[in-house]
Amino acid sequence: MLAAYQAWTAEDPGDRALELFWFYEVLSMPITDEMLDMFNLADPSVWRTMLRSVWRSRLNEAPEKPISALSQSLTALLNRILLKRDDPRLLLEAVVCAGQLDASVSPEALNTVLKASQQTGDPNLNFAIWQSLRSLDATFPDKSILASREDWTDSLKELASAITAIATPQAAEIGVRLIESPELSQQSMDQLIAAVAVAGDANQLGRVFRAMVKRNPATVTLARVKPLLDRTQRDRTAPKNVGPALINFFNQKAPDPQGTRLQVVAKIANLWKVNELESALLKALTTTTGPAQQKIIDTLAAYDSPEVRKTLTTLSKSTEPEKRIAATRAIAASRPRAAIPLIMKLLQDKETGKAASAIVVSMLNRKDLPPVLAAAIDDAELPTDIARSLLRDVRVSGGQARLEKAIRKAGQLEQAKWKLTPELQTALIAEMKNRGSATRGEDIYRRKSLQCINCHAIGNAGGLVGPNLISLGGSSQPDYIVEALLAPSAKLKEGFTTLTVLTDEGEIINGISLGKNGDGLRLRLADGKETQIALDAIEQTKPGKSLMPEGLLDSLPQQELVDLLTFMSALGREPAYTISTEPIVRSLETLNYTNAASSRLNRTSMDTAASDDASMTWRPQTARVDGTLPLAELDQFKQHRTLPHTSFIRFGITMPREGVAKIDIPSDGLSAWVDGKPTPTTKLDTLPLAGGDHVVVLSINRQLLTQPFPIKVGGDAVIKE
CATH class of the missing domain: 1.25.10 (Leucine-rich Repeat Variant)
Incomplete structure (x- = not known):
């Protein structure tokens, strides 16, 4: 044969x-x-x-x-x-x-x-x-x-x-x-x-x-x-036998105005525990000042000798706030319980409170420390604004119920709600002009805990529950914006008046009336979903309040409230916060990190992210007002220890007819799939496509791409809404 x-x-x-x-x-x-x-x-x-x-x-x-x-x-x-x-x-x-x-x-x-x-x-x-x-x-x-x-x-x-x-x-x-x-x-x-x-x-x-x-x-x-x-x-x-080389590097006589050398030494000291470096650091502490000295103090946290303990204790009593903060931070890194009384002193001072809050958060990953911190704070009184900041930071880090309760008590936050008064309104408007930051305000607006994006759109990106804020600052005075945030039910915008409906089964439903449809009343609920209630099931209706939750902003310190107001006042008024007419993708989706998704990507390839695999789940993502994609908000995956972290996004485009799409993205750090098929990014600027809807998936190399970037669509393609 x-x-x-x-x-x-x-x-x-x-x-x-x-x-x-x-x-x-x-x-x-x-x-x-x-x-x-x-x-x-x-x-x-x-x-x-x-x-x-x-x-x-x-x-x-x-x-x-x-x-x-x-x-x-x-x-x-x-x-x-x-x-x-x-x-x-x-x-x-x-x-x-x-x-x-x-x-x-x-x-x-x-x-x-x-x-x-x-x-x-x-x-x-x-x-x-x-x-x-x-x-x-x-x-x-x-x-x-x-x-x-x-x-x-x-x-x-x-x-x-x-x-x-x-x-x-x-x-x-x-x-x-x-x-x-x-x-x-x-x-x-x-x-x-x-x-x-x-x-x-x-x-x-x-x-x-x-x-x-x-x-x-x-x-x-x-x-x-x-x-x-x-x-x-x-x-x-850890590399072996690096002590003499590290000391030689640290003791260079060449100027180090940017602190580059100290950054290297600090990181190495914390990770490699080079004992020979301790005496060189203590000696340098007496000959440096300012940020360089603070960095050396931070670096001493890697050592716990009697001499280092004595030095840090002395510095924690300094009259200079920067030295007290750095010394307390160093003590907290090696002896956290000993640092708690020092932290409590820092929390009393507006000048050092923010830094003290950061030290508290750094200690929360130790199971034994939150109860000790809670006990110390429970016996103290904290300035209201510092307590608000501390409570917010603790919540963002994952939350600690007992500690949060102690902070609310110490700062009397149950009584310290934001209540609109003429005096507060005048003070906030003045601070918006003098100390407000629209840049910081946009970051606050985008916080998940506030859910602003879920309810409000800016242009074509965001929720539909509340009014579109695209031109809020250009069409409204600051006093109106302050009132809208602190007393949202005082003046409801036309088209966003709410109804409270009592059904014949005793259920109370609040939502924005979208009108009657046949035999039913349509409402948009606070989560953005729409529901229809049969007219013959309605017992009673009455005007409702704003769907913006009461006290939503009570957790914000005054400076953060001012920054948020400054951002909203800039929308549609300042060029940097005015939506561009360019065809930029502003509403898209990002891949959720889950154990199932990570495991699936590790066992297969990145192509799986562009498939219909059930392990891949996505959530809505919006661009910033300037159209750039906020990379810090995207989950990261790591397929192999030698590969960089990767994030995934996807968006839709529509071809009214067969033609050529143009997708403008950075030239490096991205891989693309169109309708599930790997596509070289070099071909995205002249991409032949059939008429109809198409899905574009991008993987982002987080090592190569570190700055936000926009995605522009042109040619014969339009962005799918």
């Missing part, structure tokens, strides 16, 4: 070679060199499937062993295929096949995979490269396969990727030796540092830091040390 099949294939190898490979695969027969020669005769369109059959045959024959007999000839074939990169699917199969080779027989297979790594932007290809490099390294005897190549001078980027993928100290050693070489450029050094930080052991990480300081201490910044710090935070691997 085999002879007959071979003869049949020989009659027309261009079209029949694939069937012969399938025949071998089904019968679990080993692929031969003669079989590989058929790639020269077969139609290139079937090469991808033929390669898949090669590595499937290996799995059928001996899944635990690499391909040894064909390693050299198959490597040559794959290298030839990799010269043709116009078919990404063929490239993917070539990389997978290369990963099945025996590196001990053909170490050239390493170069085969590295050639493919020059093709970037495809997450599936990147994963295949990562997997194949690990497989090849496992078949290389005694040391890493990376050692089989003597010269990496022209391939340092590929080397860094390979070290990250293989992730063993043997692989890291290749990078460490290059980092220690004075000939290496700064850019290449940074790439290798990031890779070694993933793969190296504690000794290798220490050698890397010493090499950085030895080369040029002035270039050692927090960003450059960050990969080493991230490694320590991830698995507690």
